[in-house]
Amino acid sequence: MDDQLHDVRITAGHATGTVALDGRDISKKVSGYSLQQRAGRPAELVLFLSPLLNDEFDGLARVMVGVPPDPGPAAAEFLSAIDAGELERHALSRHDLMDGGPHELTRGMLRLLREWASGGWQPQEEVADAVPH
Secondary structure: OOOOEEEEEEEOOOOOOEEEEEEEEEEEHHOOOEEOOOOOOOOOEEEOOOOOOOOEEEEEEEEEEEEOOOOOOHHHHHHOOOHHHHHHHHHHHHHHOOOOOHHHHHHHHHHHHHHOOOOOOOOOOOOOOOOOO
16 A cells, blocks of 8 residues: 555546546556545545446545455355255256256256346246155
8 A cells, every 4th residue: 555645536427437646547547446535534545446437536545456355255155045955946947047968957057146146036936846745
């Protein structure tokens, strides 16, 4: 982290924007930022990968180069919430996932997990078991 304050100017719209650091446009070198300021302290600007820019700031800030967060803990939490039986039932009932190729059930489950992780989970009518209880 650089303790020196830098002159920062940010202009942003819905999908485009510019980031200038010490009068130099660095927009093509960054794709996102996080800007934070606490009362009585200089603003802190973290440059990192982010989908859209939509703020405006002009002033002095402490600048840090950030690293995208580790997806491991979030993935572990997501996977721990999955019911194995429900995943299997959903995969087996989705004929579009079954192509007869090697490891089709595993590939189908992985595709379902990607869909669910992206917000595509949809409740499904109960699939009747083939074996009576």
